[in-house]
Amino acid sequence: MGQLAFFSAETDEPVVADLAGLLAGWGQTSSTRSGTRVSVVVGARWRADAIVDEMRSTGLDAESITSDEGSPIARTSICHDLDVLHRAWSTGAVKTMPTGWVPSPRALRFWALATGHGDHGQYLLGLDPHCPESHAVLATALMRVGIAPTLVGTRINTPELRVSGPRRLTRLAEYVGRGPAGASAGDWPGDLS
Secondary structure, three states: OOOOOOOOOOOOOOOHHHHHHHHHOOOEEEEEOOEEEEEEEOOOHHHHHHHHHHHHHOOOOEEEEEOOOOOEEEEEOOEHHHHHHHHHOEEOOEEOOOOOOOOOHHHHHHHHHHHOEEEOOEEEEEOOOOOHHHHHHHHHHHHOOOOOOEEEOOOOOOOEEEEOOHHHHHHHHHHHOOOOOOOOOOOOHHHHO
16 A cells, blocks of 8 residues: 555645636536536546535535536535635636645646546546636746646647656655546556556
8 A cells, every 4th residue: 555645635634726627627607696617527427426526525515416518517506605615716707726846745636537538558537628818837836846747739739737757646646546436447546657
């Protein structure tokens, strides 16, 4: 059994601000007078179920539904607990990247749950193609926690941050903790070692 990192999703207390990891990827916020909702469309049911479990661990109500197109969606209920997150990650109706954001281990876990996957011994974290101005800023945010990624896929509209090299992959795996139930081999950073 590996040693847990000092900072890890497995040792940090869950907080609502960790849902920012979903917004770093494909996640969205929507806000009304009744409150804010965070939602993310994912590519597999295990991802939606694991995200809902993580959302609930922060004290939020959450559910997994299926879109009209058949894609799994993880989403919170509408509440005012998410208003601060919405204001930090949006300007009006446009998703923006907050200046100086440093991803917590649990935020990185959310990001990996929503968009992460292995590719030939490397790990990729998906970025929102509709928010290209955030891509370089998110790469810098990962560098702040000691994981230097490479921005790839921008020319083919599938932007991702690629993490490669044994030390960086080990650090990412330590941050995000153990893979969730249902994850396929290679979908989690710890599976690449």
